[in-house]
Amino acid sequence: MNYDLQKADLSVVVAEAGLVADETRRIFGQLSAAQINWKPGQGDWSIGQCFDHLTIANRPYLPIIQEIRQGRKRPRLRERLPLLPGLFGKMIIKTLQPDSGRKVKARPQFLPSSTAIDPGIIGAFLDQQESLVKEMKATRELELERITITSPILSLITYSLMDAYRIIVVHEQNHFVQARRVLEAPGFPT
Known part of the structure; x- marks a missing residue:
C-alpha cells in the first residue's frame, strides 16, 4: 500500500481504496466471531472494532459527496476561506498516515461498539467501500x-x-495496519 497520499491524484486514491478492500477481503474476510472480537490487551481495539469505526467514520461522507455530484451542495462561509482548506487537509493526512507514529484518539461519536461485533462487519465495510469508490x-x-x-x-x-x-x-490504511497487528499479536485465536 502507498501510505503517502498527500499529493496523490484521484486515480491513485481510488486504486489505494480498491487495494484496502481487496486486502481486507483476503485477510479478514473469513475470520470467526472469536477472531473478529479478540483484543490483544486492555484498551486495545479488536479487528471488528477497527472496521466498525471505519464504517461509522466514513458514513457521513457519502451524502456530502452525493450532494456535490448532484450540484445541490452550497458552500458555507468557512468553506470559502482560501487558506484553511489546504492547511487542514494536509495536516490531517500527514497525522493519519500509518507510519506517522502518531496515535489519534477517535471522537466519541465515531467510537466503535464496545460490545461483540458481528463478523458481518467486514462485509459491511466492503459494501460501504464499494459505494465510496463509486462516488x-x-x-x-x-x-x-x-x-x-x-x-x-x-x-x-x-x-x-x-x-x-x-x-x-x-x-482506512491506518486502521487496516492496526487490524493486521491484532491478527499478528501473540495469543490471537486460530
Whole structure:
C-alpha cells in the first residue's frame, strides 16, 4: 500500500481504496466471531472494532459527496476561506498516515461498539467501500481540489473534496495496519 497520499491524484486514491478492500477481503474476510472480537490487551481495539469505526467514520461522507455530484451542495462561509482548506487537509493526512507514529484518539461519536461485533462487519465495510469508490469515480470530472467541504468529524475544519478522499483512504490504511497487528499479536485465536 502507498501510505503517502498527500499529493496523490484521484486515480491513485481510488486504486489505494480498491487495494484496502481487496486486502481486507483476503485477510479478514473469513475470520470467526472469536477472531473478529479478540483484543490483544486492555484498551486495545479488536479487528471488528477497527472496521466498525471505519464504517461509522466514513458514513457521513457519502451524502456530502452525493450532494456535490448532484450540484445541490452550497458552500458555507468557512468553506470559502482560501487558506484553511489546504492547511487542514494536509495536516490531517500527514497525522493519519500509518507510519506517522502518531496515535489519534477517535471522537466519541465515531467510537466503535464496545460490545461483540458481528463478523458481518467486514462485509459491511466492503459494501460501504464499494459505494465510496463509486462516488469518488463519479466526481472525476469535477475540480476536486477547488471544492471545499466541512469535516463531518469537526465542523471547524474544512478541506478540499480531494483531500477528503485522501483522508478517507489514509484513515482506512491506518486502521487496516492496526487490524493486521491484532491478527499478528501473540495469543490471537486460530
